[in-house]
Amino acid sequence: MSLQPFDTCKTFRNEIDICGMFNRIAPRYDLLNHLLSFGQDFFWRRKVAKYLNSSRNGRLKILDLATGTGDLLISLFRENPKITKAVGLDISENMLAICREKINSHKLTEHISLIQADAAAIPFPENSFDAVTIAFGIRNTADTFETLKEMHRILRPGAISLILEFSLPANRILRKCYLFYLCRFVPLLGRVVSGDNYAYRYFGKTVENFYSADDFCVLMKEAGFLNVQANQLTAGVVCIYHGHKAEENTG
Secondary structure (H helix, E strand, O other), X not given: OOOOOOOOOHHHHHOOXXXXXXXXXXXXXXXXXXXXXXXXXXXHHHHHHHHHHOOOOOOEEEEEEOOOOOHHHXXXXXXXXXXXXXXXXXXXXXXXXXXXXXXXXXXXXXXXXXXXXXXXXXXXXXXXXXXXXXXXXXXXXXXXXXXXXXXXXXXXXXXXXXXXXXXXXXXXXXXXXXXXXXXXXHHHHHHHHHOOOOHHXXXXXXXXXXXXXXXXXXXXXXXXXXXXXXXXXXXXXXXXXEEEOOOOOOO
């Protein structure tokens, strides 16, 4: 059954300048990620890296969308010796500036290049990458469905897409507690630490109004991905979505 690609997060994205928001919060972005996830973000990124490690044989060229300060990119290189080249793409120059510093400190400058661009309009030809990843960024793109189609377009046949994103727990009591945390505590701590009055209220709204895991899987299939699955982590507060581009038909 086809899912109408209606993006419920667009209302919130259209209220603000996404690029400007991430430029403002960049200096405290990593600290808040670690605090607000109680350190689970390290575990989540390692899980994504392990999915990639088991996905293909041979050397890999990867694209990381909404790369931010580069934590996922660095995790991918730590866990996957098969990666030879990577591109990190982000709309925020301030986030990319921090990412460059991290790449330099990890001695990965020969392997990773960074570009400032929109994930919904990826500036690469089709069939360019062996894997595409995005962590906590697809909620913030200009159009979720267009971004998925772009991810599918730039993948080589048989390649994998890995998406790490927040979700809502299925358990009603846990979901209620989690929403209270998102809507009350997260904005308060975000404001205190980052000095931004809106960014972490926006965060809670987009998590609450994003696609359910089932609906997002349908959307990935509509964008062309095969073998789509959602794997919940940490009682369902995040999901790793993965899907493949079809192999070339050589018959």
